[in-house]
Amino acid sequence: MNSLTKKLLMFALVMAALGATGWFGRKAYKSATERRLVGQANQYLEKKDMHNAALCLEHALQINPSSLEATKAMADMLEKAGVPTALGWRIRAVQIKPNDAQARFAWARTALELRDFPSAADALVGVDEKGKTSATFHRLAGALAWGVNKAGEAEKHYKEALRLEPANQAAALNLATIHMASTNQEVANAARLSMEQLAANAALRSTALHYLAEDAEAHKSISKALACSKEILQSPSATFNDKIGHLILLREAKSVEAGSWLASLKGEAGESPASAFALGRWMAVAESPADTLRWLQTLPIAIQTNLPVPLIITDCQMAVNDWKGLLALIGKQDWGDLNYYRLSLEARAQRSLGQNPAAATAWQKALRQSSHRLDRLSRLA
Secondary structure: OOHHHHHHHHHHHHHHHHHHHHHHHHHHHHHHHHHHHHHHHHHHHHOOOHHHHHHHHHHHHHHOOOOHHHHHHHHHHHHHOOOOOHHHHHHHHHHHOOOOHHHHHHHHHHHHHOOOHHHHHHHHHOOOOOHHHOHHHHHHHHHHHHHOOOHHHHHHHHHHHHHHOOOOHHHHHHHHHHHHOOOOHHHHHHHHHHHHHHOOOOOOHHHHHHHHHHHHHHOOOHHHHHHHHHHHHOOOOOOHHHHHHHHHHHHHOOOOHHHHHHHHHHHHHOOOHHHHHHHHHHHHHHOOHHHHHHHHOOOOHHHHOOOOHHHHHHHHHHHOOOHHHHHHHHOOOOOHHHHHHHHHHHHHHHHHOOOHHHHHHHHHHHHHHHOOOHHHHHHHO
């Protein structure tokens, strides 16, 4: 090998080494940036700063669209805000890692919260054999069976969960829930007594009180349900949805407190997009979309334009055929990962106004942004 050949070979090796170093360096940098952004997002979530958490997660997903941690964090954030699209992110996490039993359990929990029982069944059917022997699987399978009115199957799963984790009183609580609905009065009364005893457990207190309130409401004992609701609200862990639940009971009881309670909730909702969304969603059903829209439009602009509030505003605008108002609201907004849905709303409004070419363009953009994403295509469908 002559001197020139040796020099050329050495040069090629050096360049290859530099190229490899650069490639791995960029990959390591992207990975580190992704982890940092997800960590920052979780810190913002602890402070209930949804806006900045969303910005961090969107940036992380731009760096790595298949980031499992960012996808899970996005689902957590949306779930805390009460936004149903959290379910799509749970499904997305399983698409990224199909054999992740914990991701499937999270999908099932979110689906059960939304009472989407077919989706919960899809989540659990894909759990591997090892996962199906866990107490977590049996608790979720029991909840699914209970949700579709298969009490016998639910009881079987809950008993197995309790056998696997005898010290876990959550399974005992689930069994008591089933037995409270028994037509055998002795069994039902014994279950209520058990549930009241479980309410003394600090970790289970809130859940037990919720079940006792639901049972009392089902048996038309609104005063007892209200008493349970008041105890729930005394807990530091009480949520805004618990306050809405209390309002529902006050209305059922035809209490004079209902009006002032609703007014206080409206005031509180004016300070939080998540609370405004939750109250607006309830009002749209309990009162009317028109009344709800008028109230939502009195909120500070920062609240009106901050997700997830635009989702309920646009729902109300569609209900009252306010297509021009809808276009004015969403025209200059950036909904980040939900831009595909914003574009579909834009297409709907333009089509309703007879602007068919513009509607077709917006719809095609929505489809392009949803390609290879079954969760988005499902929502568009």
